Structure formats: C-alpha cells, structure tokens
Amino acid sequence: MADKKIFGVTALFNNPDAITAAAKKAADAGFTRWDVNSPYPIHGIDKAMKMKPSTLGFVTLIFGLSGAVLALILMWWTMSVDYPMIIGGKPYFSLPAFIPVTFEVTVIMATVSTVVAMLAFFFGLPRNDHALHDTDYMKKVSCDHYGLVIEAIDPKFDERSTLEFLKDLKPLSTEVIYHPEKESYPIFEPRFILFLAGVAVVVSLGTYLMLNKLMYIQPFNWMENQAKIIPQTGSEFFADGRGMRLPVEGSVAKGFVPYPFEGETNPREVLSNPYFPTKENLELGQRKYLTYCSPCHGNFGDGDSRLQGQFPNPPTLHSDRGRNFSDGMIYHIITVGQNVMPSYASQVTREERWAIVNYIRVLQRAKNATDADIKLVKAE
C-alpha cells in the first residue's frame, strides 16, 4: 500500500441536508481542492461550497456576437461585393432579409461554443482515467448518495487529520482513494494493433474500389448514351467508315471568296486596299489588332510583347521593311502567314484584315510622326 499514490479521502452521506452541512464545514475549514459529488445538482450547494458564479455566459456572449457579425459580413460581402445582384428590387445590402440567417448563425455559434467550452475547457473532459472512476465512491454518488472528496493536492491535506475531519462530519462511511496503478492501455496490445492493421487494409481496399471502380459505374445516364453518331466517331453504316460526312465535292463556304495569291511567299502582285481609313474602320482595326496581333507584335507594333526574348523575336512593324510594304502585302501576310506566323484567314474576316492594315498604317505614322503631324494633333 505504501507505494500507492494517494488521491484523496472521501466521505459518503445519504441525504441532501447532511451533505450541505458537511460542505459548509469543509469550506469553512479552508480547504481549496475539494468537491462534492451528487447524482444531480443540489440546490444551494454552490453557496455552501462558496463557489463563484459561473462565467460560462461570457463565452456565449463573445461567440454569439461574433456569429452575428460574421454572418452579416459574409452576406454583405457575397451579396453586395463579390457577386452583386438585384433581387426583388431590394438593395444589395438588405438588412431585413439578412436577419433570419444572422439569427440562426448567432444561435449555432453561441450554443455550440458554450457546450464545447464547458466540456473541454471548464471541465477538462473527456477524461476517463480520473482516480475517482471505478471506485465504490463513484458508484454510490452516481446513484443515490452524496459524497465529499478532499484531494491530496490540497495544501491543508494530511491523510490522518483530514480523515479525522471527515469522520467528525458523521458520514455513512469514509474511504481513502489512491491513484490507479500504472494504467494498462489495451490499445497497445498486439491483438488490437493487428485489428487496426486489418481495418486499415479493408478501408484502403474499400476506398480504392469506391473511388476507382464504383464511382465509374454510371447509375443514371441522363440521355448521355444515345443511338446517334457523334462527331469524330466511326460508323459502319457508311462505306468510308466515317461518322461525319464530308461536304459535297465543290462545296464552298457561305461568303467564300478565293484569294488569288494563296500559298505564295513573295507574290509578284497584291490586292489593293478597298477600304478608306474612316473612324469606324480604324476602330474596328484597333479592336482586331489588339485581339489578334498585339499578343506577338505588341500593343503599338514594336514587337515588344511578352514573347520578346524567346526565339524568334516577333518583328517590329516600324522597320523600314515594314513601312515600305504595300497595303496589299500586309494583307497578304495576315492572310497566308509568314515564317512562324500562321495564317489568320480563318479568324479574321476580309474586312477586318483590311481594317487592321489601316490601323497598322496609323501606328506606323504615329511612331514616325513629322512636325506637321504633331501640329495637326495639337490643333485638334
């Protein structure tokens, strides 16, 4: 017995008046680490034990208020900043409509935080290895007795004199409680570890099957599989085995005009520009230039795009060669491509190509403006 560490001494009572009187005496005797255990809360025991009122309400207050604020911030941010949308003609921040959700979030934050704070921080639960567990004392106070326990860590504790003190309270019985001997942890038993390993294997296998096999079994096909030919698939119906049909020989796309110098790198002659550089035409040219040309040639045709420094550099449009090209030659380059530049004929229509040509001319003139040009601009 001597090597056992003492936890405390206990006394049992069988009626609420006796325990209240005993608690009062223990509090008056100046003990600090002591407690009363009872199967239900006894009225007035807090006063007898001289306990301070619970401060749990502050947790509720703080978390409840932060719940309200967080909910309002979330709704304000989502409904009026991140994705503002007018709904039912209400303002973006429509407080009356936000009240229900604010209220609900307040309630959930306040209640859950109160319970978690109480159990985890006020009580230090879960704790199943406390010395009082599995004692006769605990079994009695769990049912119909009232117990008083004075812990050994109390500064006034002395095994003999404290026990005498308890006996003076005329309890039903007293008991000395020791810390349990070295805890045995069944979780370290080989059988349990083997069991865990088995669970791990089963769970991994199950997860694998679930994610890689079961997930790809289609429970509902939502008309995804239909008895029709979809693009790029073959078909046994047609002699050539293609699902898609080729256009009839000699078909021409709507609005198609053949380009006479297709495939020539250095055409002997080129088309002449049919469009005048009107304001609308130049605006169209600017739009299309910024979309299709600027990624390589730069916003102002300097060839200073982010491709700069990567072989081969996109050329500037302000070189002498570029400036000396005829309109038709620039049109030709856009249409058939040059060096690594591909043809843009499929993305940019004929009219847009000519508009781009006109816009390039504007850029070229602006970059090499004469005094007369500047005067003209200033005059405007």
Add this chain to the structure above:
Amino acid sequence: MSTDYSVEAPVVVGRLSLAEIEELIAKPMDTKPDKKFFLALTISGTALLIGAVCLLLTFYYGVGLWGNNQPVAWAFPIVNFVFWVGIGHAGTLISAILFLLRQKWRTGIARFAEAMTIFAVMCAGIFPIIHTGRPWLAGYLTPYPNQHGLWVNFTSPLVWDVFAVSVYFTVSLVFWYTGLIPDFATLRDRTTSKIKKIIYSIFSLGWRHSSRHWLHYEKAYVILAGFATPLVLSVHTIVSFDFAVSIMPGWHTTIFPPYFVAGAIFSGFAMVVTVLVFVRKIFDLQNIITVDHLEKMNKVILATGMMVGYAYGMEFFIAWYSGVQFEQFVFINRAFGPYAWAYWIMVSCNVIFPQFFWFKKIRRSIPAMMVIVILVNVGMWFERFVIVVTSLHRDFLPSSWGMYAPTLYDAGILLGSFGLFFTLVILFTKALPVVSIAEIKAVADGAQPTHHRGEHHG
C-alpha cells in the same frame, strides 16, 4: 379525483427512492428486448422499407412518379416537410420553454420529447431535399466558395429554411446530448457488462457528478434553453415565410408566422401524447410519466387548438375585409371548392374535436385522449395539405387551374417517413434512458435540502 390547485402535484408519484427511480428508467437498457419490442420494430421497419423502396424508385425513374405537376408543384413533399418540422417543435417547447418557465412536470417527458424533435426534424429534412428532384446537388445550398464564383441568395426564404432547419437540428442534438451526459455516467457506474461500460464511458466523457461541474452545467442548460426558445419560434416562422413571402393568394398573409408556430406546438404535443401513452404503458413508467402530465399536455393541446381555430377564422375575415377578390375566391374555394373535404377534415379535427378536452374526465382518460390526439395529428397534416394544395391549384389565372392527386409513391414515402420516425423512437426507448435520470432524481420528494436549516437563505 378532486384536485387542490394550491398544492403542486408531485412530479413522481408513489414516493419512489432515488435508486428505485434509476432502476425503473434503466430497466429497458438492462434487459433483453421482448417479443412486443420486435413486433413493434417489425411494423415500423416495414413502413420504413416501403418508403425506402418508393424513394429508390423515385431516384431511378425521377420525380415524375409523384403526383406533383403544374400548377401544384409543391404538393406532398412540402406538406410532409412542414408537418414533420411542426411535430418537432413540441420537444423543444417542452424541454426549453417549460424549463425556463420552471414547470417541473416537464422533467418526466422532456428527454422523450427532445428525442422526438430530433427524429421528426430528420424526417422533415428528407422532403425538401428529395423535392428538388436531384438530391445529390443539395450541397449547393450551402454558401461555400466555389469555382463558379456563385453564392446562395441570402434574401430567399428557401435559403433561410436551410439555415433554420439545420441549426435547429444541431442545437436540438447538442441540447439533447448535454442532458444525456450525466445519465451516461450513471449508466456507466451501474452496468455490469464490459462492452456497455466502454460505450457509456465514451459517451459520458468521464463525467464525475462533481458539484463544481454541476454549477457550470446548470448555467449552460439555462443558456441552451434560452437560445432554443427563440430558435424554435424562428424555425416555424421561417418555414411559414416560404409561403408568406410569395404573392400567392392564401399564402401572402402576415398571420402565418404565429399561426404556424401555434399549429406546430399543437401537432407536436399531440404526437408526444400519442407516443408517450404507449411508452409509459410498455415500460411501466406510470409513476414518472403520470396522468397529471398527460392532462397538462392535453390542456396545451386545447389552448393551441383554439389559437389555430382563431387563425382559420381570421384568415377568412381578412380575406373578406381586405377586399381582394383573389384572396376571397381562394378561401371560398377552400371551404366549398373541390378540396372542401380536406378543409372540413382539418377544421373538425383541429378545432371541433379538441373541444372535448374542456371536460376533465376526457382529459384524464387514456382511450379518449388517444382518439383525440390521433385526430389532431390527422387534422394538422390536412392543414398543411389545404394550405399547399388549395392555394396552388386555382390561382390568378383560370386557364392554368388544375387538380392534384397524389400517387402511390407519394403515399409510400409518407408512410416511410412515419416508419423512419417510429423506428428511431423504438430503438431510442431501448438504447437510451427515455427519462432524464439526473433531472427526475432532482425533483423527487426529499431530493433537495429542506429549507429549515438556513443553508441558502443568505
């Protein structure tokens, strides 16, 4: 039995000792279930299975199996949703509001009513989700940052509903579990089975019945009750907003929130009485769930039933008084149109039959109250049916009028929800203490210090 109203009736009759009370409540958990238990479980399980099959078929073939169609697109699922959420309200009312009002008699029935709340909200939660037709997309109802850059519409009552019902469920569960912790500790200390001891130890979290803990625990209980009270009122209010915020004649009324809350308490109490009558008989809890308690609940049913009756009358009055032609038509159509039978079932079950509770003999007679509370349950289900279906089937545009008839699948899923509810209730009675052991001990005779010793007059 003559009653002296100046003396409070004892909460536990027969002067049982604390150990006897514990023995009585813990008995179902300590003994093997008998034949009656399995018989009951078979019946409720069958109903549950029928519902499950109907639901599976619905998932496979789609919601076209139901009777829902234009113009009555809400129909059974929403009727059932509102019905079950309403049932849940009695539990919170008993456990929270009556706790704040210091009604000691609630102790015997609070745990059970809370459990019924949780189960009823579970049943309710199924319906809006399946009503969407694509239940696997229900996750989009939560506001989370997603790749679409979209958020839920926080100004919509349907989103309020998601928040209200999920918060209600969570808070009810937390409340319930908090109340169960000391009972788990008591069960842990009395059980002789090793496995049960491990389970109870885990759930009791190592509770030690310490007075220093009880202090905070009681405080937390008051706080939880204080939050649950406005919460329960908010939930059915928000459910009623689903209707009241729309511009449907028959729905667009400001009386809906209080009317729905009163109806919820009405139907919930009826359901609690229905189930408790069986439970107290089967588990010999007549001393703890006394006829006095049932009588008090019947009084609540009588009172809330009259509130509901008042609401029915007031709806008619406002329809006339507002001078809105459509509103007037809807109410006349309710009472005398093609769904008049449903309307009169509702009125007779909810307003007329509960009037029998004015008689004390009937309030205290088990068979009589059984008949009336079941009629109330039926009537309250029809109330939601009347609200949903009669308003929708004939609205502003006569060219789009139509009739609604449920299909067998609708009925099967409704039956299944009852099956789920009663299966959970039956399993609960066998797995957990149906009465709060700690609370009932605290209100037993002689459980508290006598006031003569002066300990707490200071």
